[in-house]
Amino acid sequence: MLNRILLLFLLTCFIGNLKGQETYKITYHAFRDGAMIKQDPIVLFVSKDKYVITKESIISGQVRYPAEQIFADIKNRKGYRTSLLSEKRAISSYDPGIYNKLEFIQQDTGAKEILRYDTKLAKTSINSNAIEVWYSNALGLNAAPNLIGQDLGLVLEYRRNGNTGIRVAAIEKLKSWPKEFIQPLESTLLDDLSYKDQLWKSRFIQIPIFQDEQICFQSGIQSDSVLRFAEGTVILKKVKIPEINSDSQAFIEVVQKSNGDAYDRTGSVFLVADDQKQTFFDGMQNGMNSLPMYTDEKGAAYPGMVRTEGYSPVLELMRFFTPFGISHFNDRVKLKGKTWQDSVSYRQDISEFISVLSGKEVYIGTYIGNYDKGGHKVSLELTIHPGGSNYASGVQVMPLFNTTNVMEMGGQGYPTMYAYEKGLEVKFKLDKDLKNVRLRYITTGHGGWGNGDEFVPKANSIFLDGQLKMKFTPWRLDCGSYRLYNPVSGNFENGLSSSDLSRSNWCPGTITNPVFIDLGDLSAGEHTIRVQIPQGPKEGDSQSFWNTSGCLIYE
Numbered sequence: 001m002l003n004r005i006l007l008l009f010l011l012t013c014f015i016g017n018l019k020g021q022e023t024y025k026i027t028y029h030a031f032r033d034g035a036m037i038k039q040d041p042i043v044l045f046v047s048k049d050k051y052v053i054t055k056e057s058i059i060s061g062q063v064r065y066p067a068e069q070i071f072a073d074i075k076n077r078k079g080y081r082t083s084l085l086s087e088k089r090a091i092s093s094y095d096p097g098i099y100n101k102l103e104f105i106q107q108d109t110g111a112k113e114i115l116r117y118d119t120k121l122a123k124t125s126i127n128s129n130a131i132e133v134w135y136s137n138a139l140g141l142n143a144a145p146n147l148i149g150q151d152l153g154l155v156l157e158y159r160r161n162g163n164t165g166i167r168v169a170a171i172e173k174l175k176s177w178p179k180e181f182i183q184p185l186e187s188t189l190l191d192d193l194s195y196k197d198q199l200w201k202s203r204f205i206q207i208p209i210f211q212d213e214q215i216c217f218q219s220g221i222q223s224d225s226v227l228r229f230a231e232g233t234v235i236l237k238k239v240k241i242p243e244i245n246s247d248s249q250a251f252i253e254v255v256q257k258s259n260g261d262a263y264d265r266t267g268s269v270f271l272v273a274d275d276q277k278q279t280f281f282d283g284m285q286n287g288m289n290s291l292p293m294y295t296d297e298k299g300a301a302y303p304g305m306v307r308t309e310g311y312s313p314v315l316e317l318m319r320f321f322t323p324f325g326i327s328h329f330n331d332r333v334k335l336k337g338k339t340w341q342d343s344v345s346y347r348q349d350i351s352e353f354i355s356v357l358s359g360k361e362v363y364i365g366t367y368i369g370n371y372d373k374g375g376h377k378v379s380l381e382l383t384i385h386p387g388g389s390n391y392a393s394g395v396q397v398m399p400l401f402n403t404t405n406v407m408e409m410g411g412q413g414y415p416t417m418y419a420y421e422k423g424l425e426v427k428f429k430l431d432k433d434l435k436n437v438r439l440r441y442i443t444t445g446h447g448g449w450g451n452g453d454e455f456v457p458k459a460n461s462i463f464l465d466g467q468l469k470m471k472f473t474p475w476r477l478d479c480g481s482y483r484l485y486n487p488v489s490g491n492f493e494n495g496l497s498s499s500d501l502s503r504s505n506w507c508p509g510t511i512t513n514p515v516f517i518d519l520g521d522l523s524a525g526e527h528t529i530r531v532q533i534p535q536g537p538k539e540g541d542s543q544s545f546w547n548t549s550g551c552l553i554y555e
Contacts, residue, residue, distance in 0.1 A: 023047045023174040026154075027056070028145045028166045040064075042145045042166060045174075045181055046154070049075045051143040052181040058084070066202045071183050072098060072150070074142060080184050081195065085202045092184035093195030098147055102126070104133070114156045115168055122152055132159040205384040209237055214259060215368045216375025217409065229284050230410035232375070236272075236284070236365035239382070244358040247388040252317055253347040253381050254366070257327035260374020262488045264499070264508035266446070266547060267320040268406055269380065271353065272363035273312040273399045280304055280314045281363055288411035294424075296417035303412060306401045306426050313402040314365075316549040317353060319442050320346040322368060322376060323509035324499055325488035333487050340487045346511045351389035352440060352553050355396050357382075367406035391516075395553050400439075400529060401426050402549040414447075414545045418535035424548065425530045432524050434554040439517040439529070443474050445504025447544035453536050454503055454544070462517055463530040470517045474505030485509035516553070 028042040041056040053070040057063050063084060071080040079098020084090050104122035111121050112134065119134040126148070133149035134157040144155035145166050159165035190198070213226055213235055221232040228235055244250070252269060272281045283291035283304045291304035292311045305313055323344060325332075330340040356362070368376050401424060403415035417424055443460050445453035461471045479500055483489070486499035486508055499508045506512045529550065536544040 022139075023177045024139065024141070025172045025174055026143075026145075026168060027170045027172075029169045030164075030166055032164050034163075041169070044143055044145055045178055046141050046143040047177060048141065049073070050177075050183070051141075051150075052178075053145060053147075054181070066199055068199065069181070070095070070098070070147065071181070072143070072147075073183060079147075080189070082184055083195070083199045083202070085198070091190055091195055091198055092188055093190045093192050094186075096192065099151070100147065102148065104149065104152065115171060117156065119156055120152075122149065124148075129160050130162065132162075132165075133157070204386070205242065207239065207241065207382040207384070208380075209239055209364055209382060210235060210366065210378055210380040212377050212379055213366075214375055214377055215366065215370070216259065216261075216373055217371045218373055230367075230407050233369060233409050234284075234365055234367045234406055235378075236281075236363055238361055239364050240361050241357045241359065241382075242384075244354050244384055245386070246354075246394055247386065248354065249349065249351045249385045249387055249389050250354050250357065251347060251383050251385065252350055253345060253383070254318065254320060255343050255345050255379040256320070256322055256368075257343040257377050258322070258325045258329060258374075259377045260328055261322070261370045261372035261376055262325040262329055263322075263370070264324055264486075264489075265322045265368050265370050265376075266404065266444070267322055267366065267368045268316055268404050269318040269320070269364070269366050270314040270316050270402070270406060271356065272365070273315050273356070274360075274362070275356075275398070276310050276312045278311040280312075284407065284410070288407050294417070297420040297422055300413070300416065302403070302405075302415060302417065304407070305403050305405075305412070305415065306424075307399060307428055309429070312399045314406065315353065315356065315397065315399050315551055316402055316404060316442055317350050317364075318346065318348050319404070319444065319506075319512040319547070319549070321444075321506045321508055321510055321512070323482065323485040323489075326485050326509070328374070329488045338484060341485045344485050344509050348511055348513075349389070352392035352395055353397060354389075354392075355394075365406070367404075369405075369408050392553065395555060397440075398428070398552040398554070400428060400550045400552060401531075404547040404549060414543060415547065416535065416543060416545045418531075418533040418546050419537070419544075421532075423530060423532035425528060426550075427526060427528050428552075429526050430522060430524050434522045434552075437519040437522050437552055437554040439469075439519055439550050440514045440553050441517055441548070441550045442512055442514045443533075443546060443548045444506045444512050445474070445533075445544070445546050448536065448539060448542045451536060451539060452542060452544045453546065455501065456504070456536060458504065458533055458535070458546075460548075461532040463528075463532070464519050465527055466530075469519060470515075472515070474515075475502065476505055476507050476510075477502050479503060479507035479510075482507055482509040519552075522554075 026044040030037045045052045068083045079095040082092040107121040117136040135153040137153040141154040144150040149155045156168040288303040292308040293301040294306040405412035489497040489499035
């Protein structure tokens with residue numbers, strides 16, 4: 001009798017050990033609103049002591065990089081992430097949060113049968129999202145397709161907010177563990193932050209342009225690896241752009257801090273247009289007076305601001321405004337309850353310019369108008385991201401005008417042509433019919449104190465071939481939101497700071513977004529764009545003016 005009991009015990013242990021070595025391949029599909037979504041299926045390889053979360057595309061050799069896999073050491077409750085960045089490069093990291101501490105509430109109702117397995121239902125909440133998981137203990141396994149609920153059992157269905165989730169599609173028993181899915185070597189592991197940073201950056205193309213470069217006012221300043229013009233207030237660099245897929249998006253980001261200049265200044269990131277024989281770069285090299293002139297009603301001439309036959313002005317990618325002395329002056333002024341920001345980051349979608357960037361060598365520059373020897377420090381980066389633009393997919397660009405006098409210290413005067421009835425008038429010729437044309441228009445008013453156009457709302461009227469297309473008053477009411485970027489903004493007796501004051505479409509420390517004005521379909525031939533703004537008169541030494549830029553965006 002004792003031998004029979006011992007034999008039965010040993011047989012049970014043997015069967016248990018065999019069961020502990022059993023490996024399963026479990027395939028999951030995503031769903032939304034009850035219907036399966038066409039996505040790369042999640043595949044879970046699981047045994048008693050470990051599991052791997054991967055994708056069907058990785059297993060089939062049709063991986064789309066980057067692709068991440070998760071290895072869970074169930075016995076030691078450790079987790080590892082491995083990302084395939086390319087065919088020849090992979091990175092791994094220990095994941096300290098793989099066994100998350102979620103509190104599940106078991107449900108007395110809602111259990112159901114999934115693939116002939118009886119399940120239990122448990123609920124939790126993650127980041128204000130209601131989470132439901134249906135799990136089974138029939139196979140004696142603990143795993144999940146997304147690390148949620150793996151301590152409950154084998155998760156067969158995961159649902160978020162009732163309508164989106166992951167559901168098991170197939171469970172297959174394997175003869176052995178797949179040899180290609182192994183725990184990463186400890187010696188190869190990156191720290192968690194470095195791993196996440198490298199994985200994030202592998203998802204898009206980074207094109208650094210400037211890194212902590214000085215923009216200042218120094219007479220006779222020399223160029224180095226960066227071209228410097230207008231006494232150092234303009235920096236320029238020739239940049240090689242790779243071919244960009246049509247289903248991509250482009251962004252630029254400027255990081256700026258004061259290097260001695262305490263004032264709010266106009267800044268501009270621009271691209272030298274090369275669609276005609278003569279370019280703005282020619283004027284930068286040979287003198288601005290070598291470029292075509294725009295003459296206002298009183299005979300004042302403005303070089304290089306307007307498109308003519310054979311010449312194109314620069315394309316303004318971004319208009320930004322520096323705050324009052326960020327970083328450099330942070331220790332000069334201390335206010336109770338306020339901690340000044342160390343720098344300001346301006347980031348903007350510029351996908352409408354992909355057609356003039358893709359596969360080309362282009363000159364990209366940055367201007368900050370200032371009169372300080374220390375000036376400012378700026379970094380500039382262009383990034384290209386997969387996923388088509390929802391506002392500028394496949395469009396072309398034609399530069400028309402840019403009155404922002406980026407070469408202020410090199411011969412471009414302030415644009416005061418709006419003081420006269422005609423305003424700014426630009427004639428342009430189309431070689432062919434264009435569809436769905438828009439004017440990408442940026443406008444900001446400047447000059448004066450209480451009565452200057454910086455602080456007085458002024459309507460902008462845009463005419464095409466004599467017909468009014470849009471009239472609006474550009475104005476910003478939210479400047480007080482950026483007080484912590486402006487340590488040396490002047491303070492007034494009424495409790496306001498200069499950086500709080502509402503302005504003509506800009507605030508110290510912000511971007512001015514473009515406005516897209518529908519022009520309809522345009523036929524081949526000559527057309528005229530006219531911009532009219534009731535610019536205020538000169539008051540003593542103070543002069544109002546308007547920085548405007550415009551280009552056609554069309555299909």
